[in-house]
Amino acid sequence: MSQIKIVNLQKSFGDFTAVKNSNLIINDKEFFVLLGPSGCGKTTTLRMIAGLELPTSGEIYLGEEEVGMLRASERDIAFVFQLFALYPHMNVKKNLSFPLKMQGFSKSEIKTRVAEASKLLRIDHILNSNISSLSGGDRQRVALGRALVRRPKAFLMDEPLGTLDAEFREMMCLELKKLHIDIGATTVYVTHDQLEAMSLADRIAVMDGGEILQADEPNIIYNKPKTKFVASFIGSPGMNFIDIDQGISNEQSTIGIEGVNFNIPKQFETSKGNKNFFGIRPENLYLTDEEGLKGSVFGVEYLGSRKIITVKTNVGEIKVKTDISTNVKLNENVQIKPSNDNIIIFDGETDKSLNSEFMR
Amino acid sequence: MAKVELKNLNKTYNKKIEALQDINLTIEDGQFFVLLGPSGAGKTTTLRCIGGLEKIDSGSILFNDEPVTEDQPASRDVCFVFQQYSLYPHYSVYENLAFPLRSPMRKLPEEQIKNKVENIAAMLKISNKLNNKATQLSGGEMQRVAIGRALVREPNIYLMDEPLSSLDAKLRETLRVELKNIQTNLKATILYVTHDQAEATTLADKIGVLKEGKIVQIGAPEEIYENPDSIYVSQRLGSPKINILPSSLFGMTDSIPTIGIRPENISIGSGQYSGKIISIENLGSETVVAISFQEHEILASIQGNYKSSINETINFDINVQKFLNFDEKGNRIYER
Numbered sequence: 250m251s252q253i254k255i256v257n258l259q260k261s262f263g264d265f266t267a268v269k270n271s272n273l274i275i276n277d278k279e280f281f282v283l284l285g286p287s288g289c290g291k292t293t294t295l296r297m298i299a300g301l302e303l304p305t306s307g308e309i310y311l312g313e314e315e316v317g318m319l320r321a322s323e324r325d326i327a328f329v330f331q332l333f334a335l336y337p338h339m340n341v342k343k344n345l346s347f348p349l350k351m352q353g354f355s356k357s358e359i360k361t362r363v364a365e366a367s368k369l370l371r372i373d374h375i376l377n378s379n380i381s382s383l384s385g386g387d388r389q390r391v392a393l394g395r396a397l398v399r400r401p402k403a404f405l406m407d408e409p410l411g412t413l414d415a416e417f418r419e420m421m422c423l424e425l426k427k428l429h430i431d432i433g434a435t436t437v438y439v440t441h442d443q444l445e446a447m448s449l450a451d452r453i454a455v456m457d458g459g460e461i462l463q464a465d466e467p468n469i470i471y472n473k474p475k476t477k478f479v480a481s482f483i484g485s486p487g488m489n490f491i492d493i494d495q496g497i498s499n500e501q502s503t504i505g506i507e508g509v510n511f512n513i514p515k516q517f518e519t520s521k522g523n524k525n526f527f528g529i530r531p532e533n534l535y536l537t538d539e540e541g542l543k544g545s546v547f548g549v550e551y552l553g554s555r556k557i558i559t560v561k562t563n564v565g566e567i568k569v570k571t572d573i574s575t576n577v578k579l580n581e582n583v584q585i586k587p588s589n590d591n592i593i594i595f596d597g598e599t600d601k602s603l604n605s606e607f608m609r
Numbered sequence: 610m611a612k613v614e615l616k617n618l619n620k621t622y623n624k625k626i627e628a629l630q631d632i633n634l635t636i637e638d639g640q641f642f643v644l645l646g647p648s649g650a651g652k653t654t655t656l657r658c659i660g661g662l663e664k665i666d667s668g669s670i671l672f673n674d675e676p677v678t679e680d681q682p683a684s685r686d687v688c689f690v691f692q693q694y695s696l697y698p699h700y701s702v703y704e705n706l707a708f709p710l711r712s713p714m715r716k717l718p719e720e721q722i723k724n725k726v727e728n729i730a731a732m733l734k735i736s737n738k739l740n741n742k743a744t745q746l747s748g749g750e751m752q753r754v755a756i757g758r759a760l761v762r763e764p765n766i767y768l769m770d771e772p773l774s775s776l777d778a779k780l781r782e783t784l785r786v787e788l789k790n791i792q793t794n795l796k797a798t799i800l801y802v803t804h805d806q807a808e809a810t811t812l813a814d815k816i817g818v819l820k821e822g823k824i825v826q827i828g829a830p831e832e833i834y835e836n837p838d839s840i841y842v843s844q845r846l847g848s849p850k851i852n853i854l855p856s857s858l859f860g861m862t863d864s865i866p867t868i869g870i871r872p873e874n875i876s877i878g879s880g881q882y883s884g885k886i887i888s889i890e891n892l893g894s895e896t897v898v899a900i901s902f903q904e905h906e907i908l909a910s911i912q913g914n915y916k917s918s919i920n921e922t923i924n925f926d927i928n929v930q931k932f933l934n935f936d937e938k939g940n941r942i943y944e945r
Contacts, residue, residue, distance in 0.1 A: 415805055415806070416647065416804070416806075416850075419848060419849065423888065426888050426890065427887060430888060430919055442778070447891060447892045448891075448897070467891045471891070471893040472914075483893065485778060530893075531894075548786035548790060550789075550810075550811035551810045551811060553846055553847050553848075554873040554910070557811070570894065579790075
């Protein structure tokens, strides 16, 4: 297995720059997720690592070797697109051994590798079954096994779970995670699904407009986002942003919203202008009888273990995640307060989060 | 709007595949009823039978106690919203919304049409787009118009087949709240089909769970989540999924072979059980920890962040009050 390093990587299609001057180090054995909306450059980045696209400029290292201009077949990498791409007329064993046979491995080597991969994926009992007789989950394991038998330096996956329904996706997510823990292969995984990214990744790079905005562990991305875009892209329901028409100064530790003063973490930075955003996640707010931000209940959503209350206020709709014992009715008047200091101020001009007691 | 009843509904395809078997359900006037189930369970077929797009083999369909089983689709006065927005691309948003009201069957005066269109547009927050061509809208706006085109009418029932599933996650969350709000204000009768459990629990007054063409449980979202009649139903709601385990793990007797326990009812850090951590998923506001316990895997869901490492041995506890007991067939054993 190997480290993957990309240096000043750039890719243009005509006038359009799909990936802008990107730098990343993906550590050996790391599960690394490229996350972003469609068109953000995540798939292009992955395809350049695979050798399916050539960079316009910059370098790609696989271990010590610079591979940017090598053909895909000359890079020791396995690409998993849609996990369902199997040969329907072959049984499981043949599906697994086929890629090795094509590469000219000896019969005994093929046997060893197929046995090893099938045991790891818990499909050793169905080696002689037909693909068409398998459940969706088993098929997906076979497809993974086909990549696994090659023992590549790295796995590259492009939305492999994208087409599955929600229930099945959750199951496969956990399977992939466990498999990665078992074999510890360097993996680069592309998705637009933030929950998938959070649950699988050791580290996530959030991309937008061809740029990498932040690359960090999931809990840092979630709790200490560097930009408003990152904050809004991660989390369900997303972070609340309240417009504040005032400048933020160094050392400031309270803020007035709608005539109510709220404590905020002590700020270590001054905002550029007088249009900024107060960001807080729904689970860090609660409904209270004390003085808070006033509003009326617009939605009460039951999610089994939690409820999401949508409150209409003079500063927009605010979502509050509460426990299920919270009982409020539509149109009821309520007040909202932060329950902790997980509050981030975003600079309206740069979109960046301001440094503070909480963010440092 | 109407009360809609299905009585002993049966439907087979090609005389072989039993798509629906003895379906009985009542959708009250003004109720938001969600049919939940995996693909192939019969959700869409039920919807199409009510709309008259499929002929049923036996049973009856009643609107306000009047049978409509033999009626043509057009005369049933129902309104469909599909997953893929189908708008008239050469028309403006206004014309798209007004179109159903101009049908020869209705012949509404222009004044009234204008009123209705403007009201609905305001509700869906597309008032400023009324003069746009349908093709000049984003995906989310197009689906709003598609929903709006249904809402300008007051049919007996709205039949919605995964109307939000083609939208991205953020938009789905926003529209979910709006749709529920509009339905409450209009007191609309809606039958809504989905396999998305968050949509089901957040939108529904009542959920009907389908399994292989049969209704296996009907209840309010809270009832379905907290009091499922079977293992099958218990697994339809809840993310991460409910733990289904042999009761012997917890020293229980044979009279109750299987128990179900939801991940949020397991706490970590202290407790009488101990196991090894298999994986940790940090999902932001919660963390899902998979624990290996006597050859079984248990999922625990913890609020906030949880720091630990794989293969570490940890203690955990279970809120046994929340055990759901099941028999060999997977049916719930209720306490006497």
